[in-house]
Amino acid sequence: MIDEDELLLCIECAKDIRLKKLIKRINKKGLCSCCENNEFIIDVDSNEFIQIIKALIRYHYSEWDYNEHWGGNGYGSLFYKSDNIFLNKGNFKDEDVYDELINRIECLEVYEDYDKGVSIFAGYDDGQQNPLLQSIKSDLDYSIKEIEYKLKSENYFKFEDQITQMLSEYSDCSKIKVKKKSEFYRARIGVENKKRSLFEGGFEGDLIFVPYSNSQIGAPPPLIAGIGRLNRAGVSYLYSATDKYTAISEIRPHPGDVVSIGKFIVNKELLIFDLTESQFLNFFQSDESLDKFGKLNTFTELMQKVIPPLERHAYNITQLIADCIRKLNFDGILFPSSVGNGENLVVFNPELMSYTYDEAEVVEIRDVSYEYFQRKWKKDISEIE
Template sequence: MPIQTLHWRNNNNLKSIFAGKTFNAMPKITKFFELKAAIMGQDLLENDAAVSICIDCARHDSLKRTIQADCIPGTCGVCCRDDVTVRNPDNVEPMVMLCRALIRFYWEEFEYNSHFGGDNLLCLFNDEQNPVLNPVFPHTYWDELDHLLGDPPYPDWDKGISIYAGFLDGHRMMNRAIAGSQPPEISDLRKRLDSSNFAALLAELDALFDPFVDELDVIIPKDEIWFRARKGVSAEFHRYDGSFGGEIVRQPHIGNDIGPSPIPGNGRLNREGFPVLYLGTTAYTALAEIRPHPGHYVSVGGFRILEDLKVADFGADISRFAQNEVRLEMYGIVHAFDRMMSTPVTPDDTVRYLITQLLAEVLKARGYDGVQFRSSVSDGKNLCIFEPSKARFENGHSAVNYVKSLVYEAPEVPSISVPIAGDYKLDR
């Protein structure tokens, strides 16, 4: 293991003992306490518990599952309770690497690196809205938890995940949050698509996905019902009940009328003139994906999957890629495409679909039936089937919905009129 300097900011006795010394950084917190005991010449193991993280303090579903996978009764460094269900302290590395991956996913490095003006790593969790961990309180095991999540700071590239970018040619680098950034390989391909031959770049994108694309495989089983929506209705009727009353009833679009257009324009995963079938896991997902306005009536219909479909799922769980930097880079590529597919573009900006259309061609050539990706406007998922005939309209699932209102959550964020010294333009 790499040699690292150990720091305990809140323990002055340990500071004086460890000052200037280096030791083999050990990922298991039990080793940390053994080291304390050996140097101080006393058996601290009787008084100090090996801390981990409990299921109750984990907010992210992936983190909860990782703790549950190997858990025992123990001490939680977050809530400081004893005899709670924690990740086994003798096997914390999968949990620690997942925590680091989630930090890298949600936060920019300047938010927690003091060299960029950030606060302590654990302070990230003070925000009640953070999606990873409950706030650390009380601070009984603050140093132990800080050590658990932060050391060693720079594991080997293929051995673990670092939350810090470190140095390159003497310059301090900074990690961008994976959730909102784009890998340089994808940025380069997008720029070149504007001027390069579409087919010429297929091999490059295929090579980029080759090391891990098989890990995205999922099967959409035969006979599952998925949903599709279309603005408007087929017809309206006044239903007369024999009195002065009655009601307006609406007939939804059904069959081919709610199916894919035979001559489509450019779409997320289809080029102009090449029909595909876009579906959602729920009726609400399908409705929300077509972005109707208040006052619109929307037809919704069900489609039955006619055979088992092999699709690439770009909503993959980050825990599957949280072992080391190499794997996390792969996840960055997967998530970048998931975000590009789920984010809508304006009708005059469909050139942004070129990169996802290129992806569709790569996956078709590899024998995939379609692509699954998350919805940015609901909790559901979207499915694009490359060959529309592999699903058919199913009676009994149709309805008409009236869009009463929309709610936008748009908090103000830091902004400038003109950049000043110290403002560095980022490549999105």
């Protein structure tokens, strides 16, 4: 039965990482109305849930995706899509509970005061339709994108002061501390050595591998450091990940590759500039806050943008962002992985982290999957005006 007065959603029934992080931040446990498990929960009638659900709609979707006057099927339909990105519908034990939850979402206030809450429709001004709302994810800050374009023909240091000033506006809310002894992972294709074991009588056994370790799997010395997402050629930063899967994904191995994995320990408390999804929780409460989120979100989107190996010149903007964050006296940057499920920590001084043989291992890649979408194309490009 559905409790008409209280409907609780747990962290496992939430799918969007930002909603999950909000539920974890609230830090309240109880019986989930959806899966009936005892987990971290949020009351769906609370202001936190109401505003973040509307903010997530705004983040992921443009208004023409759901506005019924412009070809959409209503924002409630987004929760019934096969690729629903908000909730784990499969976790719900009773479909009626899911329907009730979406019904409550569909009854939310869609127009809010600019500084009081989140609106999901642009509405009208003096009888004229305002421009439809564009998804926050795709509405990147023009001034930053302009600098990205100019970096194709102009030196990066011309824009250092401008980018540093933008980043400094978010220094306080983006400042986090990574505790001493925190653990992160790195991966490298290949191994230090391998040898086949022998049984009595000369029969061959399994291959035994020795993984890369210490400097072999750590940051390369400046002399051989190539171009990276955050470092320029000849500059050595230590890239690491919050989990092994992400560490492996970041090196983009092929099926059949043998990969060494190593763990690194933080030597002292680090001051890190946080560009992960957690930042969304500082800005989801109102339209005014979401507008302020624009520049910071642009930095995050640029950090996790997938860049093909042949287009590494596109790293000019992320290298500039890293330079400016370092100038603000941070030890490194935390940002979402573009290929894994976790996050990447890049430390400017590799000596701030040390290798440990704990959890060292060798794995063989069995399969790599791809997601794709169709781009616009023409048989003859000369037809384009």
